[in-house]
Amino acid sequence: MAKNRQSRDKEATQKKILQAFGRLVARDGLHRVGINAVAREAGVDKVLVYRYFGGVPQLLSALASQHPLWPSFEEVIGTNALGAADLSAEEIAFRFLTGLVRELRRRPLSLAVLRAELVEKNPLTIELSRAREKWAEDMLEYLESAGVPADSIAPVAAILSAGLLHLLLNPSLSDAFGGVDLKSDDGWKKMEEVVRRIVRALIRDIS
Amino acid sequence: MAKNRQSRDKEATQKKILQAFGRLVARDGLHRVGINAVAREAGVDKVLVYRYFGGVPQLLSALASQHPLWPSFEEVIGTNALGAADLSAEEIAFRFLTGLVRELRRRPLSLAVLRAELVEKNPLTIELSRAREKWAEDMLEYLESAGVPADSIAPVAAILSAGLLHLLLNPSLSDAFGGVDLKSDDGWKKMEEVVRRIVRALIRDIS
DNA sequence: GCCATAAGTCACTGGTCGGTGATTTATGTC
DNA sequence: GACATAAATCACCGACCAGTGACTTATGGC
Numbered sequence: 001m002a003k004n005r006q007s008r009d010k011e012a013t014q015k016k017i018l019q020a021f022g023r024l025v026a027r028d029g030l031h032r033v034g035i036n037a038v039a040r041e042a043g044v045d046k047v048l049v050y051r052y053f054g055g056v057p058q059l060l061s062a063l064a065s066q067h068p069l070w071p072s073f074e075e076v077i078g079t080n081a082l083g084a085a086d087l088s089a090e091e092i093a094f095r096f097l098t099g100l101v102r103e104l105r106r107r108p109l110s111l112a113v114l115r116a117e118l119v120e121k122n123p124l125t126i127e128l129s130r131a132r133e134k135w136a137e138d139m140l141e142y143l144e145s146a147g148v149p150a151d152s153i154a155p156v157a158a159i160l161s162a163g164l165l166h167l168l169l170n171p172s173l174s175d176a177f178g179g180v181d182l183k184s185d186d187g188w189k190k191m192e193e194v195v196r197r198i199v200r201a202l203i204r205d206i207s
Numbered sequence: 208m209a210k211n212r213q214s215r216d217k218e219a220t221q222k223k224i225l226q227a228f229g230r231l232v233a234r235d236g237l238h239r240v241g242i243n244a245v246a247r248e249a250g251v252d253k254v255l256v257y258r259y260f261g262g263v264p265q266l267l268s269a270l271a272s273q274h275p276l277w278p279s280f281e282e283v284i285g286t287n288a289l290g291a292a293d294l295s296a297e298e299i300a301f302r303f304l305t306g307l308v309r310e311l312r313r314r315p316l317s318l319a320v321l322r323a324e325l326v327e328k329n330p331l332t333i334e335l336s337r338a339r340e341k342w343a344e345d346m347l348e349y350l351e352s353a354g355v356p357a358d359s360i361a362p363v364a365a366i367l368s369a370g371l372l373h374l375l376l377n378p379s380l381s382d383a384f385g386g387v388d389l390k391s392d393d394g395w396k397k398m399e400e401v402v403r404r405i406v407r408a409l410i411r412d413i414s
Numbered sequence: 415g416c417c418a419t420a421a422g423t424c425a426c427t428g429g430t431c432g433g434t435g436a437t438t439t440a441t442g443t444c
Numbered sequence: 445g446a447c448a449t450a451a452a453t454c455a456c457c458g459a460c461c462a463g464t465g466a467c468t469t470a471t472g473g474c
Contacts, residue, residue, distance in 0.1 A: 008440050008451050029326055031238075036431060045453055050433075118377050119236055119326045129379055155387060155401040162377075163370025170325050170369075172336055180362060194362040201412030202405065215421050215470055243461060252423055257463075 014052050016042045021059045026108035030116035057124045069110045070135040071103035073142040084146035090203045098192050223249045228266045233315035237323035264331045276317045277342040278310035280349040291353035297410045305399050
């Protein structure tokens with residue numbers, strides 16, 4: 001016969017399940033992915049999903065343990081906190097905002113988590129929010145230790161990063177405003193220039 | 208007997224249904240409100256919901272025809288386009304951003320729609336997105352006709368309004384950054400000052 | 415008081431979901 | 445080749461969902 005239905009390979013099956021879960025979450029969003037859908041997508045009986053993982057939350061944390069949801073300071077800024085100390089405040093702010101976008105853009109799972117947090121309030125999303133907030137605090141601490149006066153710019157950073165995040169989550173929004181296509185790399189390049197302008201103006205204003 | 212179960216009052220029933228729908232959407236989000244939930248909340252058989260409205264989309268449009276989802280330019284700015292022509296660019300930009308927040312904050316249904324757009328792609332949300340985008344275009348036109356140089360500030364306005372919107376949809380986000388409680392009026396008062404600072408710096412930079 | 419109308423109710427279909435107990439079967443070991 | 449083990453499957457449960465056809469009954473007009 002062409003192929004055994006039962007491959008009897010635990011590790012391979014687990015991998016199939018995890019990959020299917022990741023695909024589905026990236027495509028449909030966290031809030032509409034359930035055990036049934038995962039099992040279907042993986043071509044596997046749902047009992048196996050329960051056996052090997054336990055449930056959707058465990059699937060997510062298994063995936064997150066392979067590829068962390070949130071980028072590190074180094075990934076975002078392009079250098080560690082020590083190296084960042086040599087940069088100007090403007091440069092750090094610019095790199096922070098654009099780096100954030102760059103890193104999140106290659107993490108569809110993280111974007112799905114952000115969307116889910118906006119829309120669903122359950123033990124899983126609450127836990128996820130907590131983790132993300134802790135990460136944001138850490139980022140801010142790093143910024144401070146790199147010499148950025150956090151007190152004065154924290155709320156500004158909140159608005160700007162929230163804005164970029166929102167455009168990231170909802171590309172259609174920007175069409176109406178800027179006519180910039182944020183689904184394309186070129187669109188984001190242009191958006192980076194805008195960020196540069198904003199940051200420059202704000203920093204000049206403070207000092 | 209205490210009361211007839213059947214009140215036999217079509218208009219009253221329709222009103223009950225609409226109100227129940229509005230309550231549920233504001234509380235649970237558009238994407239998790241179905242016919243069954245509406246009927247339960249209204250204390251009415253679901254057949255009546257189908258009879259009087261037809262489905263969830265029609266419920267939403269019935270509600271929106273009573274209270275428009277998106278505020279007018281006058282509501283946002285506090286004066287019509289003619290009056291706005293007398294204001295400085297800084298003042299218009301400030302009023303636009305803070306007015307947007309003020310008006311949307313009192314429209315829980317609109318916030319629910321924005322959330323749904325982020326998370327669900329179906330005929331209903333697509334139609335809703337289209338309507339909202341058209342509204343945004345109109346707003347931008349009004350701004351232009353009030354003397355604001357739209358070309359140069361459109362992308363900036365996109366980022367800033369998207370940011371405020373995101374904070375509106377996700378109050379927990381701001382905690383980590385600014386320590387500002389955006390569920391309270393005071394928090395938003397503080398946020399307005401931040402907006403003032405940003406707008407002033409940016410306008411100063413342009414001119 | 416009669417009765418047509420329409421407001422409201424009941425009961426059902428077919429489907430999906432999360433979750434679980436019992437069973438089959440491929441595989442490596444001896 | 446027999447057999448214990450565990451990988452995988454099957455079959456089911458109760459709950460919820462959207463949607464529909466058939467029914468009951470309150471009400472206003474006569």
